[in-house]
Amino acid sequence: MNDLLYSHTYQIQGRDFEHGGEASSDIKEALKRMGINPQVIKRTAIASYEAEMNIIVYTEKGELLLEVYPKMIRVTATDRGPGIEDVELAMKEGYSTAPPEIREMGFGSGMGLPNIKKNADRLLIESHPGKGTKVIFEIDIPNASV
């Protein structure tokens, strides 16, 4: 598609819980200022937040790429972390490999990926153990936004 209206890349530092959620909050702000349908923004922001937190919790470093098209928003979360052995299993509600100290911080209920799936219209996960993970999701913009 070459009718890309807007794109921006947000860098994410692994283990940086203090700034956790900033990228998705910036994404939300950008979409709000563009006057995009609030329901679409909410779904994008929630899904982005889950992808961002997974990068922070499980990897050293990664990024979120936001792309806005007239009829659709795409977010691509890329990292060079440990990868996911069994994607199908990771997609199950409640499945988590988060260690105890992460659970103490309120993460690790195994709801992140399912939550992305719930909020996105399309979801694609590509993961290579030892190399990294790419989570791509798209959310359609209904006609007559603004």
Next chain:
Amino acid sequence: MPAFNLYFHSLRIKEDVCKGCTHCLRNCPTEAIRVRNRLAQIKDLKCIDCGDCVRFCPWGANEVLTDDLSVLSHYEYRVLVIPPAFLSLDFLGLSTSEVMGRIFALGFQEVYEEGIGEEAYLEETRRILTKGNVKKPLISVACPAVIRLMQVRFPDLLSHLSPLNTPRDILGATVRRKLGKNSGLFYLAPCPAKITAIRNPQGIEKSPYDGVIAANILYREILRVNETTSGKVHLSGPSGVAIGRIGGEKEFLSPLRVLAIDGITNVVRFLKELEMEKVPALDLIEGRSCPNGCVGGILLPERDSFLNLYRLEQEERKRENAISPLSREDMADFLYLTMPIQPRPQYFLSENMEAAAKLLKMIDKFYEKLPKIDCGSCGAPTCRALAEDVAKGEASLEDCIFL
């Protein structure tokens, strides 16, 4: 009364006093202030009249526009509605009845306490939260700065706003109906937000009030007159007094799940969480712009909100068995807002998504060049805000002292 202006504000900067420092700039919750040529300016479309610029100005350069007592002369019969926070003030030993007597000596014939409206407001709030199908958490409309904050920064949360009319206007409209043509109804404001809410009302067609007087002006006159006359006083019960402090709605709506938040920056933080649905199941948000609620209003002569809070709680205790002179039924016709509360248009970069995206790309481009330290020296509150001003042609990149 001055002419109504769509974006009327009650805050103004005194150009001869302003030093062009950045105290207000840094503390404005909606980034409505710019310092240009050593002078602070308020952006009308962004200002929510919370008054934090006044609170944080060390020089007293931000002033609040209000009526003074001379407006009383236009009316034969004059009625004043006072916010409960007013009775939390230290009147240098004067009793409540002496204070009232002096208010009458200053030209009023009747005084009502805003809390009377609050009692109906609380009762109706409980009813719609228990029975109605409202979007939870509902956000209380009692503080006008919070409503405006939502119009300016959180347009998508406006659907959470309570459909109820404000306690101030529920009471005001009820009293107004009883008054004749030559009578004037006045509100005593603890803050610029309420002055603006009366001059430029949201959610109702027309304010029931004929004028609005700043609490500190009346306070000064009360200490000065030194005589009393008689008139009619209508005070509320304890829950009406509690509207003057944070936690009043929470306490009197228990066991409903009410979260009380004071301080406009705390309200901003919470609304961001609510937008992301990262909050527990709640029935109502009691948000107040000022620290400790209206007892922290910037037009109260005593700026220490903790002392005001203490005195207000004493007053609540004194009223324990007091009964409000008006019932919910008396005020039933005015319990709800009659018009929708709309977002402020400027929030969107453009009406059209493509144009907005273009502007956003420009903002990103300029922002990349800036040091991202939000020092404020350029006169914009953040590097991001300067980038936006540059993209809109309102400032130049060279305003940044690092470039």
